Each structure stands twice: as C-alpha cells, then as structure tokens.
Amino acid sequence: MPLLVLYNPVCGDGTAQQFFNEHVLPLIASSGKVPDKIAATDRAGHSGAIVADFLASAKSPATVVLGSGDGTLHEIINVLNSRPLGDTSIPRVSFSLVPCGTANALYSSLFPPSDDDDPLQYKLRSVRAFLSPSPTTVPLNLAITTLSPAPTRRTPLQSSISVVVASTALHASILHDSESLRASDPSMERFKTAALINITLWYNATVKLFPVQTAGVVQLYDPAECKFVAHPQSTQSDPIVDLEGPFAYFLSTVNVDRLEPAFKITPLTTRTRGEVYLDVVIVRPLRDPTSAMDSEATRHAFAAKAGTVLGAAYQNGAHIALRYAQDGSVVSDGDGPTVVEYIRCGGWEWEPDDTDNRAHLVCADGDILTIEQGGKASCLATAPKNNNAGFAVFI
C-alpha cells in the first residue's frame, strides 16, 4: 500500500521534525517498509494539498504516517472532501498518528494515556500498530457542519468537516480568542486564559436535536441510571427535540471522549463500530433554580458554576453527574436538575439570535466559522460508506 510520511514542523512545541528524524523514520526503516514520500508542511493549508497530490498519483488506498495535532488532520480531511480526485471517489486513507500537536484530542482518545506510559513509546503506539504483523484500524466518523444563510440571501452554503469537535457558545469563543494568543503562549494554558475572558457570556440561540438513527430518538444521559435514556421530548413518532437558550456551553464531539488528555468532556463516547452519533454537552444557565432571569449579576454568579463544570470534566468526566441543590449550589448527589444536559443525537441545528454576535461563532476542530445574520448552523454525524472509503486510524 502506498505510504506517505508527513509532519507539521510548527505544531505543538515545534519538535515534530526532530522526533521523526530520531524515532519515527528509523522505526519505519527497521520494519523494512520504505515510504513513497516523506514531506513536511511549509505553510498553513499545505498538508491537504500534499495528501491530495499523493493520493491522485497513488490511485489506491494509502497509509499516511502523520505527525501533527488535530488541526492538520482536520485540514487534510477537508481538502480531500473538497477536491475531486479524477472521476473516482477518494480511496480509503488510513492514518498512523504521531501526536506532535498541542492537545492531540483524537490520539489521546484512541490511546488513553496512563501514568505508567513511557512518553516516547506512548507517542509511537499508532506507528507500531501500523507496522505490526496484523494491523488493526478504526474507521473515523465525521461531523459535517453546514452554515446556511438567511432564507432571503443567496450566499452559498459553507461547510466544515470535523473528526473531533463541533461547537458554539463558550468553546467556540475560547477557540476564537485562543488563536490570537497562540504566538505569545503556544501551550494549552492559552485555552484557560481565553476561558477566563469568556466565561461570563451567555449565548442566545434556539436549538434542534435530531435522533440517533439506530435508536430512532434523541437520548439524554441519566446519572441516576448511569446510562442514556430516551430524551423526555423525543419519541419514535416525534423525535426532534427543541431547546431554548440562553446557552453557556454547547459542544459536540465525534470519535473522541476528550479534547485534551485529561479533559474528558464527553466521557461516554466509545468507538463502537457501526454506531454513528454526536455526543453533545449543553449547559443552559436558566436550569439553575437560582438563575431566575438573564442579568449581568446572574451571569457573573453563574460563571463560577460553569467553571465547576469545566473543572469536573478534568476529574474523569465527573461533570455529567453534577446537579443543582435547592440553593443553586452545584453538588454531585441528590435529585435536583442536572447542571449538564449530556445528549446523544444524530445531529443538531443552532439558530443564533440576530442581536447576539458571539452566538454566531462555530468551531469545527479549531476552525472558526461565522454564521451570517439570519442564518444557522447544522451539524450531522456520518460514517464511512464502506471499508474502502473514508478515513481510519491504526490503533
């Protein structure tokens, strides 16, 4: 099978080239495999062109050993889905991932880290899986986000394909602002800095949730039962759920249970073959029994609770069981309303209030898109058509 080795020399702490020269290339060579091409990206957006050109000449399923973070993988998948490769559909691309990025959400979800890991060997697990005598891959599902304009406008639809996350509200605002902090702070701390800037904001929008195809309904996590159950508003005959804002947090994932090694935001996402869904974490501040109305004071008071939710996501995903006590405090027991609505669905639609500019931001794997005035965003989960199409990762 054609083999491309590709890395992004500027991702993460900028050590991908050294890591490939010292570890990845010697390991591949020791297996007897010879890459057809070894390349480094030389600009943003370059990775997609390199892989597309490689596939156009290979004309068959290919393996890409990729040293990057999630953003470079996102770029490749989006370019491959937007470029016709001759008359044939894109052959399957199987990635052997080397986590050289900042957050490496997909890698750390597929290879959950443990304290006993040797850091060097941990980074080589997907390469070793590819080189093993009987390699195993897991197909990647995709979340396709489409931005549509106001019904009266003729602007073309804009879309972006995620393999990790599609979000609005606080997460999209954090990613929007953290990008401008990247030059001064390349570490994950920049996400926390951006979170502090945005945590008091609420986002006005209306949302529709669409059913998981195999279940026929939208599902809601019930912490008392420790499982997903049918959402009370979703039945087989009328499965779509409508939600009113304001929202503090609205984030969906595909393929991953975490966005950083320790930040398990959708902790129950598993890579079960054949199941196609988005796990969505929603925080609506007016579920708090003490948030009677949206005011500056209520938002500031609620910011500490939003912080508690995000902090609990770092405690092995404990946020999905948090509830409100009668006095509005956030607790991990009792039978008050859950702070988080943890949803499993086939897709969602987000229609921002026209007057709320920040609610128009959408994040797709770190790419920031802006919904036009009067427009909306919709996101749908999809799976590869068959074993010869789409994308997979060696695990």
Ligand SMILES: Nc1ncnc2c1ncn2[C@@H]1O[C@H](COP(=O)(O)OP(=O)(O)OP(=O)(O)O)[C@@H](O)[C@H]1O
């Ligand atoms: N040679 C290059 N020079 C400048 N930018 C590049 C180059 N190659 C790729 N890029 C850009 O670098 C960006 C960041 O890459 P990537 O997302 O893989 O790493 P990261 O942000 O450090 O990690 P993560 O996404 O896991 O947090 C990508 O959006 C890509 O467009």
